[in-house]
Amino acid sequence: MRKVLIISTCKHRLSDEEFVRPLREIAESLGYLVEVRKFTEKVSPDSGKVIISGTALKDVDYLGKVENFEWVRAYEEGVLGICAGAHIISLVFGCGLRKGKIIGAREVDFKGVKRRAYFLTSMIPVLREGFEVLGSVGDVPAYFKVRGRNVYAALFYPEVLNRDLIIDFLEEDY
Amino acid sequence: MRVGVLYSGGKDSNLALLEASRYFEVSCLINVYPESSESALFHYPASELVDLQAEALDLPLIRVESGDEEEDQVEALRRALEIAGEEFGIRGVVTGAVKSVYQATRFQRVCDELGLWCFNPLWLMDEVKLVERILGYGFKALVTRLAVYPFEERFLGRLVDREFIEYLRKVGANVSGEGGEYETLVTWMPMFKRELKILKYSKIVGESEGEIVVERAELA
Known part of the structure; x- marks a missing residue:
């Protein structure tokens, strides 16, 4: 059976219902076996796609555990970071974060194709070379990937208005 | 953490309350009721029975009336949450939002302005x-x-x-x-x-x- 690892970045378990359960339900609806771990755990995935979840707007505890995600640098099977997960991916690959709050739906420009996406973030990645921006809101990188790697990051929550991005990520063969 | 639960008396807010009570101390219920049934942010029907429900739950209830315009409703919510913070020391708010980006956005914004955690345990639930x-x-x-x-x-x-x-x-x-x-x-x-x-x-x-x-x- 195909498997997916979801890493929760949520400090509070009640937030898992909001930020992890929807991801789990999408993966399970596609027939995946889902394992959920917390950001505080040291994990070493060996196979299958990995999704790093988002968390509540006030939650920044995950920023103190970025070292637990060093494995992303070498992982080949595919990683998708969502909001807090996108922050983590940015930091792991040497980028910074700046303050910047976006709450609610915004139009994202996916290389000419505009789609609404739901944001809930207080920090914006400051990308350096080595990233490809796939979707943006003005100068904000909303959806990006590490060049030459199967590592994607969505600053917005694709499970809300863009489920197809999660489905494509899970179903695509790398 | 002490939390307040946005409470309409319907099934969703009651389920959110029940889920929240597993992890947090629920200090109060918060009911913002609109003047008419035109509100897209809050429920109107049967809201006058919320007092009895709060008594049945043995939880304090904060009720704030709101106008029908969006700004009135957001302002009423802000006022209610400020009261909940002052009287009960809540640090977080739990809502029964399920799919409405409109609702969720406004709840998140008000909580953010007041420095409160926002929890939506039913979010995107099938x-x-x-x-x-x-x-x-x-x-x-x-x-x-x-x-x-x-x-x-x-x-x-x-x-x-x-x-x-x-x-x-x-x-x-x-x-x-x-x-x-x-x-x-x-x-x-x-x-x-x-x-x-x-x-x-x-x-x-x-x-x-x-x-x-x-x-x-x-x-x-």
């Missing part, structure tokens, strides 16, 4: 799973308003049960009522210390929708 969870917990949720075609009056004033869910499925309606197909009033759920008894109600029925007006209710 409509069938949501109703199954409610039935599994033994909720007694009375159908207080029904707007489904073809309209079947017999379900008005009855408890949400599998027959009602099957009816909604058959007519292609959202079974959790997320699209406004129906509204509920919870008369019992596991946190209720006493059951809310509806002693008398009347029905107002049109061609494709109807609602009940509760005339007499008490706690058992």
Whole structure:
């Protein structure tokens, strides 16, 4: 059976219902076996796609555990970071974060194709070379990937208005 | 963490309350009620019974009236949360938002402005799973308003049960009522210390929708 690892970045378990359960339900609806771990755990995935979840707007505890995600640098099977997960991916690959709050739906420009996406973030990645921006809101990188790697990051929550991005990520063969 | 729960008295806010109580100390219920039924942010039907529900739950209730305009509703919510912070020291708010980006955005913004955590434990929950969870917990949720075609009056004033869910499925309606197909009033759920008894109600029925007006209710 195909498997997916979801890493929760949520400090509070009640937030898992909001930020992890929807991801789990999408993966399970596609027939995946889902394992959920917390950001505080040291994990070493060996196979299958990995999704790093988002968390509540006030939650920044995950920023103190970025070292637990060093494995992303070498992982080949595919990683998708969502909001807090996108922050983590940015930091792991040497980028910074700046303050910047976006709450609610915004139009994202996916290389000419505009789609609404739901944001809930207080920090914006400051990308350096080595990233490809796939979707943006003005100068904000909303959806990006590490060049030459199967590592994607969505600053917005694709499970809300863009489920197809999660489905494509899970179903695509790398 | 002490939290306040946005509470309309319907099934979603009661389920959110129940989920929140597993992890946090629920210090108060917060009810923002609109002047009319035009509100897209808050529920209106049967909101006058919320006092009795709060008593049944043995939880303090903060009620704030709001106008119909969006700014009025957001301002009323802000006022209610400020009161909850001052009187009960809440640090977080729990809502029953399920799919509405409109609702969620406004709740998140107000919480952010006030420095409060915002929790939405039902967010994006599958409509069938949501109703199954409610039935599994033994909720007694009375159908207080029904707007489904073809309209079947017999379900008005009855408890949400599998027959009602099957009816909604058959007519292609959202079974959790997320699209406004129906509204509920919870008369019992596991946190209720006493059951809310509806002693008398009347029905107002049109061609494709109807609602009940509760005339007499008490706690058992």
